[in-house]
């Protein structure tokens with residue numbers, strides 16, 4: 002079984018802080034991002050993009066409007082933006098793994114953009130996939146799973162945005178009591194509670210939140226599984242679960258970093274041994290998605 006850890010160099014602290022601020026925005030000013038802004042975003046996620054084998058992200062300075070269908074009144078009317086990024090999966094890879102990786106990578110980009118003051122929205126439906134393929138010059142083994150506009154949204158949410166929010170109650174999330182089997186936060190270590198709270202806020206297609214968690218405090222691990230195995234509206238639940246996994250890891254990492262800064266009074270020996278602890282994940286067999294635990298710190 003392969004163990005994975007997010008590269009330490011990633012701006013994880015900024016991404017963690019962006020979790021609270023991120024919301025989907027759907028009506029944009031048409032000013033494209035500058036080359037420099039796009040390069041900064043690429044740089045933010047480069048380390049992660051390199052280490053995930055079956056997903057990658059391609060940026061386009063223009064063409065968002067031509068990449069989405071704009072049928073009036075449909076779910077997911079996202080308009081006005083120029084720049085966008087496409088989240089791609091390798092069609093030759095195992096689809097479960099490619100979707101999980103795409104969720105992780107795509108959400109890293111969404112949080113990186115949020116941290117830089119940009120607005121975003123995962124768009125997995127209503128895509129004009131052949132236009133996107135052509136514009137981005139994609140290989141025949143690459144599938145577009147979703148895109149996100151990258152830009153600045155209009156200040157006030159539009160009527161359509163407000164209606165959509167009401168229909169899919171996009172700001173509401175299921176309580177952890179419903180998401181975690183036999184939820185007993187008082188018996189969990191801080192990194193597990195912070196990870197769960199972060200994952201709960203993750204975005205998902207139509208806000209379905211198709212993720213469930215099991216915590217094994219004695220074994221020091223938690224398990225993420227999908228609540229279903231089938232696609233809805235062409236979107237795999239494993240894409241959503243990859244997004245939740247990214248949030249889990251960022252939450253866990255943030256808790257460990259906070260603890261380290263509390264340990265300033267401790268001896269150098271203890272600090273060095275604990276310093277190495279990082280959240281690690283192993284992918285499982287679907288519908289289970291991943292096991293998350295801490296590295297031994299040795």
Ligand SMILES: Cc1cc2nc3c(=O)[nH]c(=O)nc-3n(C[C@H](O)[C@H](O)[C@H](O)COP(=O)(O)O)c2cc1C
Pocket residue numbers: 023024025026027076077078079122123124125126127147169170171172203204205206207208236240241244
């Ligand atoms: C994989 C995925 C696909 C999505 N596709 C669309 C879409 O096609 N149109 C849309 O308006 N929103 C789409 N969304 C945004 C969700 O509706 C939104 O994340 C969810 O309602 C939670 O709201 P929030 O992002 O404001 O927290 C998608 C989200 C995800 C994660």
